[in-house]
Amino acid sequence: MSTLTANCPSCAGPLEFKAGSTIVIVCPFCRSAIARNDRALEDLGKVAEIAQSQSPLKLGLKGSHNGNRFELTGRAQLRHELGGNWDEWYATFSNGWVGWLAEAQGRFYMTFYQPLPEGVTLPSFAGLQLGQRVPEIPAPAPLMVQEKGQATYVAAEGEIPYKLVPSEKLQFADLAGKGNAFATIDYSMDPPWVFAGSQVTLDEIGLGSAKPVEREAARVSTVGMGCPNCGGPLELIAPDQAERVTCPNCDSLLDVNQGNLSFLKALNPPPNQPDFVLQIGAEGVLGDVKYKILGAVVRSVLFDGVKYFWHEYLLYQPMIGFRWLVHSDNHWNFVEPVNPAEVEQSGAFAHGATANYNGRTYKIFQNAIATVEYVKGEFYWRVEQGETVRAIDYISAPMMLSQEMSESEINWSAGTYMTNEEVEKAFSVSGFPRPWGVGPNQPFTGQFYYTWGLLPLFLLIVTAIFMIPIAGLTRTVLNQQLILPPLTNATTAQTIFSQPFDLNPRSNVRITAGAQVDNSWANLDVDLINDQSQEIESVVVPIEYYSGTDSDGAWTEGARTNDAILSSLPGGKYTLRIEGTWQNWQAQMPVTVKVEQNVNRGVNFLLALILLAIVPFLGMIRKFTFEANRWKDSMFTSSSSDD
Amino acid sequence: MLKKLYMVFGIGVLVAYSAAAWFGWEIANSGSKSRMGVPFFYTGFRGGK
Numbered sequence: 001m002s003t004l005t006a007n008c009p010s011c012a013g014p015l016e017f018k019a020g021s022t023i024v025i026v027c028p029f030c031r032s033a034i035a036r037n038d039r040a041l042e043d044l045g046k047v048a049e050i051a052q053s054q055s056p057l058k059l060g061l062k063g064s065h066n067g068n069r070f071e072l073t074g075r076a077q078l079r080h081e082l083g084g085n086w087d088e089w090y091a092t093f094s095n096g097w098v099g100w101l102a103e104a105q106g107r108f109y110m111t112f113y114q115p116l117p118e119g120v121t122l123p124s125f126a127g128l129q130l131g132q133r134v135p136e137i138p139a140p141a142p143l144m145v146q147e148k149g150q151a152t153y154v155a156a157e158g159e160i161p162y163k164l165v166p167s168e169k170l171q172f173a174d175l176a177g178k179g180n181a182f183a184t185i186d187y188s189m190d191p192p193w194v195f196a197g198s199q200v201t202l203d204e205i206g207l208g209s210a211k212p213v214e215r216e217a218a219r220v221s222t223v224g225m226g227c228p229n230c231g232g233p234l235e236l237i238a239p240d241q242a243e244r245v246t247c248p249n250c251d252s253l254l255d256v257n258q259g260n261l262s263f264l265k266a267l268n269p270p271p272n273q274p275d276f277v278l279q280i281g282a283e284g285v286l287g288d289v290k291y292k293i294l295g296a297v298v299r300s301v302l303f304d305g306v307k308y309f310w311h312e313y314l315l316y317q318p319m320i321g322f323r324w325l326v327h328s329d330n331h332w333n334f335v336e337p338v339n340p341a342e343v344e345q346s347g348a349f350a351h352g353a354t355a356n357y358n359g360r361t362y363k364i365f366q367n368a369i370a371t372v373e374y375v376k377g378e379f380y381w382r383v384e385q386g387e388t389v390r391a392i393d394y395i396s397a398p399m400m401l402s403q404e405m406s407e408s409e410i411n412w413s414a415g416t417y418m419t420n421e422e423v424e425k426a427f428s429v430s431g432f433p434r435p436w437g438v439g440p441n442q443p444f445t446g447q448f449y450y451t452w453g454l455l456p457l458f459l460l461i462v463t464a465i466f467m468i469p470i471a472g473l474t475r476t477v478l479n480q481q482l483i484l485p486p487l488t489n490a491t492t493a494q495t496i497f498s499q500p501f502d503l504n505p506r507s508n509v510r511i512t513a514g515a516q517v518d519n520s521w522a523n524l525d526v527d528l529i530n531d532q533s534q535e536i537e538s539v540v541v542p543i544e545y546y547s548g549t550d551s552d553g554a555w556t557e558g559a560r561t562n563d564a565i566l567s568s569l570p571g572g573k574y575t576l577r578i579e580g581t582w583q584n585w586q587a588q589m590p591v592t593v594k595v596e597q598n599v600n601r602g603v604n605f606l607l608a609l610i611l612l613a614i615v616p617f618l619g620m621i622r623k624f625t626f627e628a629n630r631w632k633d634s635m636f637t638s639s640s641s642d643d
Numbered sequence: 644m645l646k647k648l649y650m651v652f653g654i655g656v657l658v659a660y661s662a663a664a665w666f667g668w669e670i671a672n673s674g675s676k677s678r679m680g681v682p683f684f685y686t687g688f689r690g691g692k
Contacts, residue, residue, distance in 0.1 A: 448646050456653030460660060467664040506667040568667030603670050608660040615649055 008034055009043045019073055019092040022159035026074075033156060035163055047166040048155040050077055051240060055103055056202065056319065057089055059158045063206035065110055069094045072101070074158035078151040082408070083243035083382035085154065090161055098161045100195055101205070102184075105241075105380065106321020107337075109182045110205060111197035114138065122194070125171045125187045130410045131340075134175060134185075137194050143175035143183050144341045147409045176341040199339070227252060229263040236378055237281060237294050238316050245378040246295075248280075253375065253385070268385055270374045274298045277327065277432055278313055280377040284325075284427035286334055291315035291323060295377030301368040301391070303635075314379060322380060325423070326415060330432065331439030332423045333400060333415035340412045343401065351636045355394040355401050357414065362394030362401045365440050365634045370404070397630075398443040417441050438629040446626075449619030456612045464605050471598055477501045478595035482578065487585035493525070498576035498593055500531060505571035507597040513541040514561035514592040515582070520544070522582035522589060526564070531573040539564035561592075565599065 004017040013029035017036060024035045026047055033044040061072045074090035086104035093099060102109040116122070120136045125148070128134075133142040152169050170188035177183070183196040202208040227234055232249030236242050242256040246267065253264045276296045278284075283292050295314040300307045310328035317323075324335035338357065347353025353364040370391040375383050394401040398417035403410065417439060420432045435442075478501040484494045503509060515522040521544035528537045541564050547556040574595075582589050631637045663669065 449649065452646075453649060453653075456650075456657055459657055463657065463661055463664070467661075471664060471667075506665065508667050508669045508671070565669065565671045567669045567671045601669070604660055604663045604668075607670065608656050611656050612653055615652075 004036070006034075006036070006041055008032060009041050010034070015041075017159065019098075019159055019161070020096065021092060021098045021161040022073070023162050024156075024160040024164045026156045026158060026160070028157075033160075033164055033166055044164070045166045047153070047164075050075060050155045050157050051085060055087060057087075057101070057103065057207065061207060063091070065091070065093075065099065065200075065205050068097065070097075070099060072158075074160045075156065076153055076160060076164055077155040079154045081150040081152075084241075084380055086151075090159065092159075092161075099197070100184075106317070106319065108200050108202060108205075109184075109197060110200045111182065111184060111195035114183070114194040114196035116191075116194060122185060122192050125173065125192075128173050128185075130405070130408070137175070137183055137185075137196060139177055139181055139183070139196060141178040141181065141341070143177040143181060143196075145173055146176045146340050146411075147174040148172075149174075149408055176339050178339075178341050180339060181341065226261075227254065227263075228261050229254070229266075237292055238318075238378065238380075241316070241380045242294075242378040243381055244375070244383045246376050248376075253383075255382070256378070267374065270298060274309075274311065274374055274376075276311060276313075276376065278325070278427060278429070282427055282429075284315075284423075286315070286323070286325075286426050289317055289320055291317045291320075293325075293377070294322075295375060295379045295383075297372055297376075297379075297383070298374040299370050300373050301366070301370055303368070309373065314377065324413070324415075325418075329437060329439065330420065330435035331442060332418040332420065333441070334418055335402070335413045335415040338401070338412040338414045340410055343403075343412050349392055353394075353636075355403075357401055357412075360396050360399060362396040362399070364392065364636050365395045365400075365631075366391070366393040367635060393440065395441045397441045400441040415441065417443060437633070438626055440630065440633070442630065444623055444626050446619050446622050450616040450623065453616040453619055457609070457616065460605070460608050460612055468600075471507070471600075474599050475504075475507075475597050476594060477503060477597055478576070478593065480594075481590060481592045484578070484580045484582075484589040484591060486588050487581065490585045491581065493579040493581045494589075495577060495579045498578070500573050500575050501595060503569055503571055503574050503595075504597055506568050508568055508599055508601075509566040510563055510596045510599040511539060511541065511566070511576070512561055512563040512594040512596070513543065513578070515543045515580075516590055517543055517545050517560060517582065519546050519548070520583035522580060522591075524591065525579040526593070527577040527579075528566070528569070529575050529577055530570065531575055533572075536577075537566060537569060539566065565601065 006015050008015050008027040008030060010032040011027060011030035013027055015025055015027060015034060017025055024033050026033055031046050031049065033047050035042045035044050057072060059072055059075060063070055070091040070093040072089045073092045076088045077085050078088065079085050086102060089101040089103065091099035091101050097112065100111045116136065122136055128145055128148060130145055130148065132145045134145065135142050137143050150169055150171050153164055153166060156164055170186060172187060173185040175183040180199040182199050183194055186193045227247040227249060229247060229252040230250035232247060234247055236245060245254050245256055247254060251267045253267050254261045255264050278293055280293055280296060283290055293313050294316045297312045298309055299312060300309045310326065313325040315323040315325055326333040326335055342357055344356045349364065349367045355362045368391055369388050372383060372385055372387040389404040389406045392403045400415040402413050402415060420434060424430050424432055478498060480498050482496050482498065484496055487494055511526055513524050513526065524541045526539050526541055541562045543560060543562050544558040545560045546558055576593055580589060
């Protein structure tokens with residue numbers, strides 16, 4: 001680095017331009033912004049002192065980016081036109097590069113000046129549309145306009161690599177691309193300058209754990225203050241971030257300007273006093289990070305003349321930034337910001353529209369104007385009652401992807417469904433009211449019963465297939481014709497025995513009997529006699545067959561054969577004893593008997609199938625009902641499941 | 644808990660089915676002397692008429 005020493009033209013204090021890239025240095029004695037040019041030093045005017053912030057960064061910190069070492073040599077603080085400050089740190093690299101490390105809401109962006117190819121012209125600031133892709137900027141993937149705005153240089157310190165004029169306003173556009181790509185177009189230059197790079201973590205640039213003491217010291221502190229309207233006490237939890245705070249004593253909305261409060265307006269009380277179940281200032285651990293609740297908002301949407309309300313809690317952690325906890329119909333979502341360029345939309349906010357993010361497809365669920373109804377606590381933007389954004393929700397349980405569009409900004413966020421129990425545990429509270437319906441992205445928890453629940457069914461089929469060769473095919477062990485002599489009277493049965501036959505154990509038995517009956521009946525009591533033990537198993541085989549003709553034509557009823565099935569019997573030699581009575585008792589009755597084993601009826605399989613299918617079937621009905629309940633509150637009903 | 648109960652039930656049905664298939668037990672449509680009326684497995688003879 002080349003060092004130039006000089007005296008401040010304002011206070012004559014010694015100045016040292018350490019980096020050759022330094023254009024402006026802020027005099028540490030009189031806070032004048034001193035620019036150097038070819039001939040002399042120029043006093044650009046006084047700059048304010050850097051507002052106290054909880055930034056983990058400070059001048060002099062050394063880090064590395066893509067293997068190149070740098071040092072933070074300057075810092076400018078800019079104020080957004082909608083409120084809120086952000087810092088731009090200037091990283092002077094050992095190889096002469098200058099990087100811009102922007103720090104906003106706990107996120108960091110490292111960018112470098114990006115010259116445009118010859119002949120390429122960027123769209124004008126007025127012509128730039130939110131969501132528009134700007135292929136003119138060289139990048140691996142097209143960059144998309146995420147925000148347009150105006151900012152003012154309010155404070156600076158150290159060495160600045162461009163001509164920073166205090167209180168100068170600049171128009172800018174922030175662009176985001178896939179893979180954390182990030183760029184800013186600075187419209188204060190003509191033609192506009194582009195700074196391109198990526199969102200980084202402090203770990204990635206060698207500042208993550210380098211200075212843990214400084215980072216520890218930068219924790220949220222509370223600053224006790226008095227309300228300028230009622231004089232009542234109030235305190236700011238994150239004074240360097242707050243732009244608005246409400247007075248808990250008089251319900252006034254106060255403006256916060258670098259820690260100074262001024263009365264803005266009295267809040268219109270909502271029709272029903274909002275019942276925030278979590279208190280401002282409460283701390284909760286979500287995903288291993290301890291957040292503090294800074295503020296709470298009641299928002300609403302209007303459908304068919306009916307307003308639907310929900311609550312949003314603003315969470316803050318200095319090293320991470322802001323997150324949200326959304327409480328709607330007693331369902332909870334933890335909401336984190338998403339890089340808009342990572343989201344791909346299809347469809348035009350209508351039925352069937354989807355959004356893809358992180359390998360997941362989300363279905364459109366709601367598209368409405370969301371209105372801020374009431375606020376409590378402190379906020380990092382200039383929140384107003386009645387403030388509106390277009391809010392479009394896409395769901396893929398347990399996730400929800402939300403797009404919020406205002407005139408100057410497009411924001412995407414991803415919400416993760418949380419159970420009441422999880423939120424209660426996170427904030428060490430209990431007794432939250434339970435939800436009465438299905439949340440838009442509430443996960444269905446019964447998949448087990450129709451996913452793993454089908455496993456026994458599958459195993460049953462496999463078992464049945466393996467049992468076929470083991471059990472064998474149907475085997476006939478007796479097939480004989482017998483003739484029963486005429487009965488002595490209508491009620492006294494005739495008896496006849498079959499020839500002996502062998503039955504195998506472990507096989508069912510089917511006895512089929514046939515009789516030549518015609519418009520009459522025969523009743524056969526068949527006894528299966530074990531020749532060795534003389535034990536008997538009895539079955540009844542009734543046979544009846546009728547036929548005739550009527551006005552509809554020929555008809556028949558019954559059959560000339562009938563059978564009886566028995567479960568397996570002990571193996572051994574058996575004989576059938578057949579006792580018969582029949583309608584035409586005066587005539588003899590020829591009968592045929594057949595005994596079979598291994599008869600494959602499938603009744604056991606069917607019974608097991610029914611038993612095992614009950615739970616998966618009920619699970620699927622439950623799933624169907626669950627999804628129907630989920631989508632009944634949507635503007636875009638869906639017949640398909642969302643798992 | 645319900646999942647475990649269901650899996651125990653499912654395994655129980657499978658074991659019962661396998662045992663029935665192996666031993667030839669079956670829901671029969673006859674066997675008038677069986678104690679349950681719908682005999683499933685052989686419970687012993689109950690003598691003649």
